Amino acid sequence: MKYTYLLTIPFMFLLLSGCMYPQSERSENQIPNEEQLAVVQQAVETYREEEDGLVPIQTKDSDTHIFEKYLIDFKQMLEKGYLSELPGNSFEEGGVYQYTIIDPEDDLQVRLIDLQTTEQLRSVNVRLDVYRQEHTYPAYGQQITDQIYTVDYEKLGLSEPPTAKSxxxxxDLPIVMDLDGKLYIDYSYDLNQALEEDNHGYEEGDDIRYLLVDNYPFVPAYSLPYTVEDGQAVFMEED
Incomplete structure (x- = not known):
């Protein structure tokens, strides 16, 4: 594995699937309520204790991105009485967040996927799919590394480079693509801020995305692994 410095233009990738999140005008559905998160965290822990180590997660393909892989199955939790109602800001209740577990075996932290960010990535992917119907190659822009490119926004009919709100x-974080045309979000800006502010013990070769996971209610959805080199966030690229 080699490490490649991130440029000042952030970038990333991951093909986005799924549909637009449900719409709701209730303001409580649009904010990451810490109390709701804590209630779900406690319910998930109780569930595992009382259900012989099982965790209420939806079934996903084995190659699903790590931070989207273990979505909480609220249906199970409601049916078995571990929750009396859904979190008001959850996707299932018309909110803009999906609740996910970091690792059901080793790390039972409950975190949020911001579907507003997901929708921004999805909208670019729709344009990219249309472009691919008429062209052999994805709308590659500037080459960033051997495996990562910016998006040629003009080819997609956009007036400026696509971004997603952190x-x-x-x-506004840049959206980039890999060699297969899969889209990702570049969190280098957030990661570099976290590296400066957190008294971390991360070393070269460690996945520093967990700096964000451990200190915020969100996961860096649709991201690539990063490590740290000379105090800066860098891509970890496979040979």
């Missing part, structure tokens, strides 16, 4: 900093 759930951490609210910054």
């Amino acid at each position: 759930p951490y900093s609210q910054a």
Whole structure:
């Protein structure tokens, strides 16, 4: 595995699937309520204790991105009485967040996927799919690494480079693609801020995305692994 410095233009990738999140005008559905998150966290822990180590998660393909792989199955939790109602900000209740577990075996932390960010990535992917129907190759822009490119936004009929709003900093994070045309979000801006602010013990070769997972209610959805080198967030690229 080799490590490649991230450029000042952030980038990333991951093919997005799924549909637009349900719409709701209730303001409580649009914010990451810490109390709701804590209630779900306790319910998931109780579930595992009382259900012989099982965890209420939806079945996903083995190659599903790590932060989208263990979505909480609220139907199970409601039916078995571990929750009396759904979190108001959850996708299932018309909110803009999916609740996910980091690792059902080793790390039972409950976190949120911001579906507003997901929708921004999806909208670019729709344009990319249309482009691919008429062209042999994806709309590659500038080459960033051997495996990562910016998106040629003009080829997709966009007026500016596509971005997704960060759930951490609210910054506009660039969207990039890999060699297969899969789209990802570049969280290098957020990661570099976290590296500066957190008294971390991460070393070269460690996946530093968990700096965000451990300190915020969100996961960096649709991201690539990063490590740290000379104090900066860098891509981890497979040979």
